[in-house]
Amino acid sequence: GRRPERHGALATLDAAFLTVAVAIAPDPDSADAGAAAAQRLSAALEPWTSERRYLGFTSKPVDARLGFEPGAYGRLQRIKTAVDPDGVFLANHPIVP
Numbered sequence: 001g002r003r004p005e006r007h008g009a010l011a012t013l014d015a016a017f018l019t020v021a022v023a024i025a026p027d028p029d030s031a032d033a034g035a036a037a038a039q040r041l042s043a044a045l046e047p048w049t050s051e052r053r054y055l056g057f058t059s060k061p062v063d064a065r066l067g068f069e070p071g072a073y074g075r076l077q078r079i080k081t082a083v084d085p086d087g088v089f090l091a092n093h094p095i096v097p
Contacts, residue, residue, distance in 0.1 A: 014052060018054055019041070020054075020057045052068075058092065061093060076095045081097040
């Protein structure tokens, strides 16, 4: 939780813990079962969920604003606008100018 003097857009995680659920699925039925188990885990942990999301292992698209403090997201938007105005760079969680 210590914020280093020099850091990127995400200096710290503002929570006591981080949970990541992974399901390695050899077939569609296993994928469905893994997704259902992940949903049950998320529902069980809902009372302790932060407003922010850690985007590192999230494979499905998520609103990137959920991963950053508002000031950091604003800086990312300005950088995106200046460096990639044509939207050439792609990401699972795009920064929307």
